[in-house]
Amino acid sequence: MMMDTKRINRFFLLATGPLLGLVLALLIGGAGIAWTTEVEGLTQDTNIPEITSSIGKELAQAEEAAKLTASSLKETAELYHKTTETMASIKKSAAYTANRPEVIYNKRITSKLGTPYQTIQSDNIRIELYKINPGTYKGYAMKVKLKSPDAMKMTLGKDVFGGAETTLQAAKRHGAVAGINAGGFADSDGKRYPMSTTVLDGNYLSGFQPTYKDLFFVGMNHSGQLIGGKFKQKEDLDKLQPLFGATFVPILLNNGVKVTIPDKWKKSPLRAPRTVIGNYKDDQLLILVIDGRDEKGSSGATLEEVQAKLFNLGVQDAYNLDGGGSSSLVVNGKVVNKPSDGQLRPVPTHFLFFK
Numbered sequence: 001m002m003m004d005t006k007r008i009n010r011f012f013l014l015a016t017g018p019l020l021g022l023v024l025a026l027l028i029g030g031a032g033i034a035w036t037t038e039v040e041g042l043t044q045d046t047n048i049p050e051i052t053s054s055i056g057k058e059l060a061q062a063e064e065a066a067k068l069t070a071s072s073l074k075e076t077a078e079l080y081h082k083t084t085e086t087m088a089s090i091k092k093s094a095a096y097t098a099n100r101p102e103v104i105y106n107k108r109i110t111s112k113l114g115t116p117y118q119t120i121q122s123d124n125i126r127i128e129l130y131k132i133n134p135g136t137y138k139g140y141a142m143k144v145k146l147k148s149p150d151a152m153k154m155t156l157g158k159d160v161f162g163g164a165e166t167t168l169q170a171a172k173r174h175g176a177v178a179g180i181n182a183g184g185f186a187d188s189d190g191k192r193y194p195m196s197t198t199v200l201d202g203n204y205l206s207g208f209q210p211t212y213k214d215l216f217f218v219g220m221n222h223s224g225q226l227i228g229g230k231f232k233q234k235e236d237l238d239k240l241q242p243l244f245g246a247t248f249v250p251i252l253l254n255n256g257v258k259v260t261i262p263d264k265w266k267k268s269p270l271r272a273p274r275t276v277i278g279n280y281k282d283d284q285l286l287i288l289v290i291d292g293r294d295e296k297g298s299s300g301a302t303l304e305e306v307q308a309k310l311f312n313l314g315v316q317d318a319y320n321l322d323g324g325g326s327s328s329l330v331v332n333g334k335v336v337n338k339p340s341d342g343q344l345r346p347v348p349t350h351f352l353f354f355k
Contacts, residue, residue, distance in 0.1 A: 105280075105281070106282070109143070115130075116129055116130050123148075124147050125145065125152075126145040127178055137271070140289050140329055140337060141313075143286050143287075144353060149223060151355075154244035157170070157192065157348045166343075166347075167180060167330045167350050177332060177353055177354060177355045179329075180350070181275055181322055181347045182351050183248050185322070185347060192346070194206075195246070196217075197217050197231075200244050202241075211230035211232060214262050214265065215247050217242075219244050222241050226277070228245070230251075248320060250320055252303065253316065253317055256314075256315075258311055261307065266304065270297040271299055272290075272297065273292035274288065274292075274303075274320065275287070275328070276320050277321060278317055280315060288306060295324040295340060
Protein backbone atom coordinates (compact mmCIF):
# COMPACT_ATOMS: atom_id res chain seq x y z
CA MET A 1 0.00 0.00 0.00
CA MET A 2 2.85 2.34 0.88
CA MET A 3 4.45 1.50 -2.43
CA ASP A 4 1.28 2.34 -4.43
CA THR A 5 0.86 5.72 -2.71
CA LYS A 6 4.39 6.72 -3.56
CA ARG A 7 3.86 5.81 -7.15
CA ILE A 8 0.69 7.91 -7.37
CA ASN A 9 2.33 10.96 -5.77
CA ARG A 10 5.27 10.65 -8.13
CA PHE A 11 2.81 10.53 -11.12
CA PHE A 12 0.96 13.70 -10.10
CA LEU A 13 4.21 15.46 -9.41
CA LEU A 14 5.45 14.70 -12.87
CA ALA A 15 2.08 15.70 -14.43
CA THR A 16 1.76 19.07 -12.66
CA GLY A 17 5.39 19.96 -12.80
CA PRO A 18 5.34 21.72 -16.20
CA LEU A 19 2.26 23.74 -15.28
CA LEU A 20 3.78 24.93 -12.03
CA GLY A 21 6.93 25.81 -13.89
CA LEU A 22 5.00 27.93 -16.37
CA VAL A 23 3.19 29.82 -13.57
CA LEU A 24 6.46 30.49 -11.73
CA ALA A 25 8.01 31.75 -14.96
CA LEU A 26 5.17 34.23 -15.56
CA LEU A 27 5.32 35.50 -12.00
CA ILE A 28 9.06 35.97 -12.12
CA GLY A 29 8.80 37.71 -15.55
CA GLY A 30 6.17 40.17 -14.32
CA ALA A 31 3.54 39.17 -16.85
CA GLY A 32 -0.01 39.38 -15.77
CA ILE A 33 -3.13 37.67 -16.96
CA ALA A 34 -6.17 39.91 -17.24
CA TRP A 35 -9.73 38.61 -17.61
CA THR A 36 -12.56 40.87 -18.83
CA THR A 37 -16.25 40.27 -19.00
CA GLU A 38 -17.20 43.46 -20.93
CA VAL A 39 -18.68 43.06 -24.46
CA GLU A 40 -18.04 45.78 -27.06
CA GLY A 41 -21.31 47.21 -28.23
CA LEU A 42 -22.47 47.46 -31.93
CA THR A 43 -22.39 50.94 -33.43
CA GLN A 44 -25.62 51.94 -35.29
CA ASP A 45 -25.14 53.45 -38.83
CA THR A 46 -27.04 56.70 -38.82
CA ASN A 47 -26.84 57.04 -42.74
CA ILE A 48 -29.36 54.27 -43.51
CA PRO A 49 -32.38 56.61 -43.99
CA GLU A 50 -30.38 58.78 -46.42
CA ILE A 51 -29.23 55.69 -48.39
CA THR A 52 -32.79 54.37 -48.53
CA SER A 53 -34.07 57.72 -49.76
CA SER A 54 -31.37 57.87 -52.45
CA ILE A 55 -32.21 54.36 -53.66
CA GLY A 56 -35.90 55.30 -53.78
CA LYS A 57 -35.14 58.34 -55.95
CA GLU A 58 -33.01 56.25 -58.30
CA LEU A 59 -35.79 53.65 -58.59
CA ALA A 60 -38.28 56.41 -59.39
CA GLN A 61 -35.95 57.78 -62.06
CA ALA A 62 -35.48 54.27 -63.51
CA GLU A 63 -39.26 53.80 -63.61
CA GLU A 64 -39.71 57.10 -65.44
CA ALA A 65 -36.97 56.16 -67.91
CA ALA A 66 -38.65 52.78 -68.50
CA LYS A 67 -41.97 54.53 -69.20
CA LEU A 68 -40.28 56.87 -71.69
CA THR A 69 -38.53 53.94 -73.37
CA ALA A 70 -41.79 51.98 -73.62
CA SER A 71 -43.53 55.01 -75.11
CA SER A 72 -40.70 55.49 -77.58
CA LEU A 73 -40.82 51.81 -78.57
CA LYS A 74 -44.57 52.04 -79.10
CA GLU A 75 -44.18 55.11 -81.29
CA THR A 76 -41.38 53.39 -83.22
CA ALA A 77 -43.55 50.28 -83.74
CA GLU A 78 -46.45 52.41 -84.97
CA LEU A 79 -44.11 54.27 -87.32
CA TYR A 80 -42.71 50.95 -88.57
CA HIS A 81 -46.20 49.61 -89.30
CA LYS A 82 -47.16 52.81 -91.08
CA THR A 83 -43.94 52.71 -93.11
CA THR A 84 -44.53 49.05 -94.00
CA GLU A 85 -48.07 49.81 -95.13
CA THR A 86 -46.84 52.76 -97.17
CA MET A 87 -44.10 50.67 -98.82
CA ALA A 88 -46.61 47.92 -99.61
CA SER A 89 -48.90 50.50 -101.17
CA ILE A 90 -46.03 51.96 -103.19
CA LYS A 91 -44.99 48.48 -104.33
CA LYS A 92 -48.53 47.65 -105.37
CA SER A 93 -48.85 50.95 -107.20
CA ALA A 94 -45.47 50.42 -108.91
CA ALA A 95 -46.46 46.91 -110.01
CA TYR A 96 -49.75 48.23 -111.34
CA THR A 97 -47.95 51.03 -113.20
CA ALA A 98 -45.33 48.63 -114.57
CA ASN A 99 -48.00 46.21 -115.81
CA ARG A 100 -50.27 48.89 -117.18
CA PRO A 101 -48.61 49.12 -120.65
CA GLU A 102 -48.85 45.33 -120.99
CA VAL A 103 -52.48 45.37 -119.88
CA ILE A 104 -53.31 48.18 -122.32
CA TYR A 105 -51.49 46.40 -125.16
CA ASN A 106 -53.24 43.13 -124.39
CA LYS A 107 -56.63 44.86 -124.38
CA ARG A 108 -55.79 46.32 -127.78
CA ILE A 109 -55.02 42.84 -129.09
CA THR A 110 -58.09 41.29 -127.52
CA SER A 111 -60.38 44.00 -128.86
CA LYS A 112 -59.47 42.90 -132.39
CA LEU A 113 -59.91 39.22 -131.67
CA GLY A 114 -63.22 39.53 -129.84
CA THR A 115 -64.27 37.60 -126.76
CA PRO A 116 -62.52 34.31 -126.00
CA TYR A 117 -64.88 31.37 -125.72
CA GLN A 118 -62.39 29.40 -123.62
CA THR A 119 -59.54 30.42 -121.32
CA ILE A 120 -56.88 28.30 -119.66
CA GLN A 121 -54.88 29.94 -116.88
CA SER A 122 -52.00 28.73 -114.71
CA ASP A 123 -48.73 29.97 -113.25
CA ASN A 124 -46.94 28.85 -116.43
CA ILE A 125 -49.30 29.82 -119.21
CA ARG A 126 -52.42 31.65 -120.29
CA ILE A 127 -54.34 30.41 -123.34
CA GLU A 128 -57.34 32.15 -124.90
CA LEU A 129 -59.35 30.57 -127.69
CA TYR A 130 -61.28 32.58 -130.27
CA LYS A 131 -63.38 31.74 -133.28
CA ILE A 132 -62.60 33.61 -136.49
CA ASN A 133 -65.00 33.86 -139.42
CA PRO A 134 -64.33 36.74 -141.81
CA GLY A 135 -66.79 35.30 -144.30
CA THR A 136 -64.51 33.49 -146.72
CA TYR A 137 -63.20 30.89 -144.29
CA LYS A 138 -63.66 29.64 -140.73
CA GLY A 139 -61.11 28.80 -138.14
CA TYR A 140 -59.70 29.36 -134.69
CA ALA A 141 -57.21 31.70 -133.07
CA MET A 142 -55.28 30.69 -129.99
CA LYS A 143 -53.48 33.47 -128.12
CA VAL A 144 -50.77 32.16 -125.81
CA LYS A 145 -48.90 33.94 -123.03
CA LEU A 146 -45.88 31.89 -121.99
CA LYS A 147 -45.12 32.75 -118.37
CA SER A 148 -42.34 30.18 -118.32
CA PRO A 149 -40.07 28.92 -121.14
CA ASP A 150 -41.03 25.38 -120.06
CA ALA A 151 -44.65 26.01 -121.02
CA MET A 152 -43.94 25.20 -124.70
CA LYS A 153 -42.00 22.32 -126.24
CA MET A 154 -41.57 20.57 -129.55
CA THR A 155 -41.86 16.78 -129.67
CA LEU A 156 -41.13 14.12 -132.26
CA GLY A 157 -43.67 11.52 -133.29
CA LYS A 158 -43.36 8.72 -130.75
CA ASP A 159 -40.15 10.46 -129.59
CA VAL A 160 -38.29 8.89 -132.51
CA PHE A 161 -36.59 10.59 -135.46
CA GLY A 162 -38.61 9.27 -138.39
CA GLY A 163 -41.66 8.49 -136.24
CA ALA A 164 -45.11 10.05 -136.58
CA GLU A 165 -48.24 10.42 -134.47
CA THR A 166 -51.27 12.69 -134.31
CA THR A 167 -51.18 15.88 -132.27
CA LEU A 168 -53.85 14.41 -129.99
CA GLN A 169 -51.68 11.37 -129.31
CA ALA A 170 -48.63 13.54 -128.66
CA ALA A 171 -50.53 15.87 -126.32
CA LYS A 172 -51.97 13.01 -124.29
CA ARG A 173 -48.69 11.14 -124.09
CA HIS A 174 -46.79 14.20 -122.85
CA GLY A 175 -49.56 15.61 -120.68
CA ALA A 176 -49.92 18.81 -122.72
CA VAL A 177 -52.94 21.07 -122.36
CA ALA A 178 -52.81 22.12 -126.03
CA GLY A 179 -50.95 21.35 -129.23
CA ILE A 180 -50.62 22.05 -132.95
CA ASN A 181 -48.78 20.43 -135.83
CA ALA A 182 -45.38 21.96 -136.61
CA GLY A 183 -43.02 21.66 -139.60
CA GLY A 184 -43.22 19.94 -142.94
CA PHE A 185 -42.05 16.40 -143.61
CA ALA A 186 -40.93 13.87 -146.20
CA ASP A 187 -41.72 10.16 -146.29
CA SER A 188 -38.98 7.58 -146.89
CA ASP A 189 -38.89 3.81 -146.38
CA GLY A 190 -42.12 3.82 -144.45
CA LYS A 191 -40.92 6.54 -142.09
CA ARG A 192 -41.88 10.20 -141.83
CA TYR A 193 -38.94 12.58 -141.37
CA PRO A 194 -39.01 16.30 -140.47
CA MET A 195 -38.14 18.59 -143.34
CA SER A 196 -34.71 20.30 -143.45
CA THR A 197 -33.26 21.96 -140.31
CA THR A 198 -34.88 20.60 -137.16
CA VAL A 199 -33.74 21.40 -133.61
CA LEU A 200 -34.76 19.55 -130.47
CA ASP A 201 -33.40 20.28 -126.99
CA GLY A 202 -30.81 22.56 -128.58
CA ASN A 203 -29.47 19.83 -130.90
CA TYR A 204 -29.63 19.67 -134.69
CA LEU A 205 -31.31 16.34 -135.41
CA SER A 206 -30.01 15.93 -138.98
CA GLY A 207 -27.45 18.70 -139.05
CA PHE A 208 -27.87 22.27 -140.22
CA GLN A 209 -29.14 22.73 -143.76
CA PRO A 210 -28.73 26.18 -145.33
CA THR A 211 -31.96 27.84 -146.37
CA TYR A 212 -32.85 27.16 -149.99
CA LYS A 213 -35.77 28.33 -152.07
CA ASP A 214 -38.48 29.63 -149.70
CA LEU A 215 -37.86 27.43 -146.66
CA PHE A 216 -37.55 29.00 -143.23
CA PHE A 217 -36.81 27.83 -139.69
CA VAL A 218 -39.14 28.72 -136.82
CA GLY A 219 -38.93 27.79 -133.16
CA MET A 220 -38.24 29.07 -129.66
CA ASN A 221 -35.08 30.16 -127.88
CA HIS A 222 -34.08 29.37 -124.29
CA SER A 223 -35.93 32.46 -123.05
CA GLY A 224 -39.26 31.35 -124.50
CA GLN A 225 -39.26 33.81 -127.41
CA LEU A 226 -40.31 33.00 -130.96
CA ILE A 227 -37.38 33.04 -133.39
CA GLY A 228 -37.29 32.35 -137.10
CA GLY A 229 -36.17 33.29 -140.59
CA LYS A 230 -33.89 32.17 -143.37
CA PHE A 231 -30.34 31.19 -142.46
CA LYS A 232 -27.47 30.59 -144.86
CA GLN A 233 -24.93 29.89 -142.12
CA LYS A 234 -25.32 27.75 -139.02
CA GLU A 235 -23.58 30.46 -136.99
CA ASP A 236 -26.39 32.89 -137.82
CA LEU A 237 -29.00 30.57 -136.36
CA ASP A 238 -26.78 29.66 -133.40
CA LYS A 239 -26.70 33.33 -132.40
CA LEU A 240 -30.45 33.09 -131.68
CA GLN A 241 -29.83 30.12 -129.34
CA PRO A 242 -32.60 27.87 -130.68
CA LEU A 243 -34.02 25.42 -128.16
CA PHE A 244 -36.32 23.75 -130.66
CA GLY A 245 -37.81 24.42 -134.05
CA ALA A 246 -38.88 23.09 -137.45
CA THR A 247 -38.94 24.08 -141.12
CA PHE A 248 -41.61 24.93 -143.71
CA VAL A 249 -42.69 27.67 -146.19
CA PRO A 250 -43.26 30.63 -146.53
CA ILE A 251 -42.68 33.57 -144.14
CA LEU A 252 -45.76 35.82 -143.97
CA LEU A 253 -44.72 38.74 -141.72
CA ASN A 254 -41.35 40.07 -140.63
CA ASN A 255 -41.19 42.77 -137.95
CA GLY A 256 -44.75 43.86 -138.66
CA VAL A 257 -44.24 44.09 -142.43
CA LYS A 258 -45.86 41.86 -145.03
CA VAL A 259 -43.38 39.58 -146.80
CA THR A 260 -43.90 38.97 -150.50
CA ILE A 261 -45.45 35.54 -150.99
CA PRO A 262 -44.01 33.61 -153.96
CA ASP A 263 -46.58 33.06 -156.71
CA LYS A 264 -46.32 29.28 -156.57
CA TRP A 265 -47.42 29.26 -152.93
CA LYS A 266 -50.30 31.60 -153.72
CA LYS A 267 -51.75 29.13 -156.21
CA SER A 268 -50.67 25.69 -155.05
CA PRO A 269 -53.11 25.29 -153.49
CA LEU A 270 -55.14 28.48 -153.77
CA ARG A 271 -57.16 27.72 -150.65
CA ALA A 272 -56.38 25.18 -147.98
CA PRO A 273 -56.59 24.36 -144.31
CA ARG A 274 -53.79 26.33 -142.63
CA THR A 275 -51.75 26.36 -139.44
CA VAL A 276 -49.84 29.59 -138.77
CA ILE A 277 -47.77 30.76 -135.80
CA GLY A 278 -46.81 34.35 -135.02
CA ASN A 279 -45.89 36.68 -132.17
CA TYR A 280 -46.75 40.10 -130.80
CA LYS A 281 -44.41 42.80 -129.52
CA ASP A 282 -44.81 41.53 -125.96
CA ASP A 283 -43.82 37.97 -127.06
CA GLN A 284 -47.35 36.60 -126.82
CA LEU A 285 -48.03 34.00 -129.49
CA LEU A 286 -50.94 33.90 -131.89
CA ILE A 287 -51.79 30.67 -133.67
CA LEU A 288 -54.34 30.43 -136.45
CA VAL A 289 -55.81 27.09 -137.54
CA ILE A 290 -58.08 27.36 -140.57
CA ASP A 291 -60.58 24.68 -141.56
CA GLY A 292 -61.06 23.37 -145.05
CA ARG A 293 -62.84 20.42 -146.68
CA ASP A 294 -59.79 19.03 -148.47
CA GLU A 295 -56.49 19.94 -150.13
CA LYS A 296 -57.92 20.51 -153.61
CA GLY A 297 -57.75 24.31 -153.28
CA SER A 298 -61.44 25.07 -153.16
CA SER A 299 -61.89 25.57 -149.40
CA GLY A 300 -59.99 27.07 -146.53
CA ALA A 301 -58.00 30.32 -146.74
CA THR A 302 -55.44 31.72 -149.14
CA LEU A 303 -52.03 32.67 -147.75
CA GLU A 304 -52.74 36.29 -148.64
CA GLU A 305 -55.97 36.23 -146.61
CA VAL A 306 -54.18 34.76 -143.62
CA GLN A 307 -51.35 37.27 -144.02
CA ALA A 308 -53.81 40.19 -144.10
CA LYS A 309 -55.62 38.84 -141.03
CA LEU A 310 -52.42 38.58 -139.03
CA PHE A 311 -51.29 42.03 -140.14
CA ASN A 312 -54.58 43.58 -139.07
CA LEU A 313 -54.34 41.84 -135.70
CA GLY A 314 -50.99 43.53 -135.07
CA VAL A 315 -48.83 40.41 -135.29
CA GLN A 316 -45.12 41.14 -135.82
CA ASP A 317 -43.64 37.91 -137.21
CA ALA A 318 -45.65 35.08 -138.75
CA TYR A 319 -44.74 31.72 -140.27
CA ASN A 320 -46.89 29.33 -142.26
CA LEU A 321 -46.65 25.82 -140.84
CA ASP A 322 -47.64 22.57 -142.54
CA GLY A 323 -51.29 22.74 -143.56
CA GLY A 324 -53.87 20.73 -145.46
CA GLY A 325 -54.63 17.44 -143.73
CA SER A 326 -51.79 18.12 -141.27
CA SER A 327 -53.51 21.13 -139.69
CA SER A 328 -54.54 20.29 -136.18
CA LEU A 329 -55.52 22.08 -133.00
CA VAL A 330 -55.94 20.10 -129.77
CA VAL A 331 -57.04 21.64 -126.46
CA ASN A 332 -57.79 19.83 -123.19
CA GLY A 333 -57.68 16.41 -124.83
CA LYS A 334 -60.11 17.32 -127.64
CA VAL A 335 -59.66 18.10 -131.32
CA VAL A 336 -60.92 21.65 -131.84
CA ASN A 337 -60.67 22.03 -135.63
CA LYS A 338 -62.14 19.85 -138.36
CA PRO A 339 -59.27 17.94 -140.03
CA SER A 340 -59.71 17.84 -143.79
CA ASP A 341 -58.77 14.15 -143.89
CA GLY A 342 -61.73 13.40 -141.67
CA GLN A 343 -59.31 12.48 -138.91
CA LEU A 344 -55.99 13.75 -137.60
CA ARG A 345 -52.94 13.00 -139.71
CA PRO A 346 -49.85 11.52 -138.00
CA VAL A 347 -46.98 14.01 -138.40
CA PRO A 348 -43.35 13.98 -137.18
CA THR A 349 -43.27 17.25 -135.19
CA HIS A 350 -45.67 18.98 -132.80
CA PHE A 351 -45.64 22.22 -130.79
CA LEU A 352 -47.13 21.43 -127.38
CA PHE A 353 -48.19 23.72 -124.53
CA PHE A 354 -48.15 22.87 -120.83
CA LYS A 355 -49.88 24.18 -117.70
